[in-house]
Amino acid sequence: MQFTPGPTAVPPSVREAMAEVQPNPDVDPAFADRYEDLCEKLADVYETTRDVVVLGGEGILGLEAAIASLVAPGDRVLCVSNGLYGDGFADFVESYDGTAELVSAPYDEGYDLEAIETTLEDAADAGEPFELATLVHCETPTGALNEMGPVLDLLEEHDVLSVVDAVSSLGGTPVPTDRIDVCLGASQKCFSAPPGLTTAAISDRAWDRMEERDPASLYTNFLPWRDVSDGFPYTHLSANVAALDAALDRLLEEGLESVFERHANAAERCRERGAELGLESYPDPERSSPTVTAFHLPGEAKEVQQRVADEEDVVLATGLGDLEDDILRIGHMGFNADVEKVDRAMDAVEAVLD
Structure with a gap:
């Protein structure tokens, strides 16, 4: 996924x-x-x-x-x-x-x-x-x-x-x-x-x-x-x-207000799961977008991304530029702005971190 x-x-x-x-x-x-x-x-x-x-x-x-x-x-x-x-x-x-x-x-x-x-x-x-x-x-x-x-x-x-x-x-x-x-x-x-x-x-x-x-x-x-x-x-x-x-x-057909609420709920769930795993948001949650969550994993993001893909068949993204190996990104936008789908992604991250 x-x-x-x-x-x-x-x-x-x-x-x-x-x-x-x-x-x-x-x-x-x-x-x-x-x-x-x-x-x-x-x-x-x-x-x-x-x-x-x-x-x-x-x-x-x-x-x-x-x-x-x-x-x-x-x-x-x-x-x-x-x-x-x-x-x-x-x-x-x-x-x-x-x-x-x-x-x-x-x-x-x-x-x-x-x-x-x-x-x-x-x-x-x-x-x-x-x-x-x-x-x-x-x-x-x-x-x-x-x-x-x-x-x-x-x-x-x-x-x-x-x-x-x-x-x-x-x-x-x-x-x-x-x-x-x-x-x-x-x-x-x-x-x-x-x-x-x-x-x-x-x-x-x-x-x-x-x-x-x-x-x-x-x-x-x-x-x-x-x-x-x-x-x-x-x-x-x-x-x-x-x-x-x-x-x-x-x-x-869904309606914009419902769409915005769905994105907000997905983002909240993603950050809750991250906090339970001890992951720090980048930037702080108050300034984070409802469409994507970035977790701060200095020097570890690329390894975690690769392991999640290889071991859990879930594709995530890392940061770009100087932050390529410091940030792990989970996209919860559009079709994936769904709490159950977010749980699937975070279950994969949890399995690798454990």
């Missing part, structure tokens, strides 16, 4: 939808109708009336496309970070000839609001304001869920566009989409569809910024997706669209 924080286990009904004969995405009106319906369902999950688009490419495409679409050479971008993906936004900015200013906090702590406010004020006083700011809602490599409200307050005060990576939280916990200019999601996390699609809810002022920029790229560019009434920018992934459509049907 697989309990990774993405790609997640895919339920049978979603696999069946993907295996059906698909309409031709280039010429068949049935595909255009399905795409339109899909975007409407996604808007319900995002809890927004803003434009929602779906691009062919896994979640990282959305992060890069947001930067490629919004950042012109020389633009100043505030990259707020307390994790690997927050740091990674700065790399994207630099690759598109923007100037990234990284305001970092330790990976096991929340955002440094005082440093963010000071950086914004200093930039305004110097006459060099930021065009854009990037944030990560759920830092999947550490299981941290960042509080968006206070940072978004500061960005609104300074009239700075916001891009938020909500790939690992969307569909598992509330996301303040209507306060975010580009809110990014993906098919392979809480939706429990196969990897291959990027989703984005985009504000009018973000669209306006893209129109002003007129980005040169085709694939890493949201702008061609603003109006697809005359056709799609490139051949879409029809089978993946069918799978995501079926996955969203499952989620919406």
Whole structure:
């Protein structure tokens, strides 16, 4: 069994939808109708009336496309970070000839609001304001869920566009989409569809910024997706669209409040079981996401992961980067956000630790 924080286990009904004969995405009106319906369902999950688009490419495409679409050479971008993906936004900015200013906090702590406010004020006083700011809602490599409200307050005060990576939280916990200019999601996390699609809810002022920029790229560019009434920018992934459509049907049929509660219950159970085994959460449970739990096993995570796979036939994840051998991660998102399934995963961990 697989309990990774993405790609997640895919339920049978979603696999069946993907295996059906698909309409031709280039010429068949049935595909255009399905795409339109899909975007409407996604808007319900995002809890927004803003434009929602779906691009062919896994979640990282959305992060890069947001930067490629919004950042012109020389633009100043505030990259707020307390994790690997927050740091990674700065790399994207630099690759598109923007100037990234990284305001970092330790990976096991929340955002440094005082440093963010000071950086914004200093930039305004110097006459060099930021065009854009990037944030990560759920830092999947550490299981941290960042509080968006206070940072978004500061960005609104300074009239700075916001891009938020909500790939690992969307569909598992509330996301303040209507306060975010580009809110990014993906098919392979809480939706429990196969990897291959990027989703984005985009504000009018973000669209306006893209129109002003007129980005040169085709694939890493949201702008061609603003109006697809005359056709799609490139051949879409029809089978993946069918799978995501079926996955969203499952989620919406259950109801968002029930889905969020199910994720919260699964997370609570996972951490209770971990505490019984003497495992320390990373970060502390109050800052941990309802979609993934990270346990701190310094120098032992990779060995425990391998033994759980070999001896118990359960696939877990470790940390990334410098924390690869220090963090063991259990994904309880989407189809696996279930207390009984969490118990199966933690039974496997307990057997190995014993």
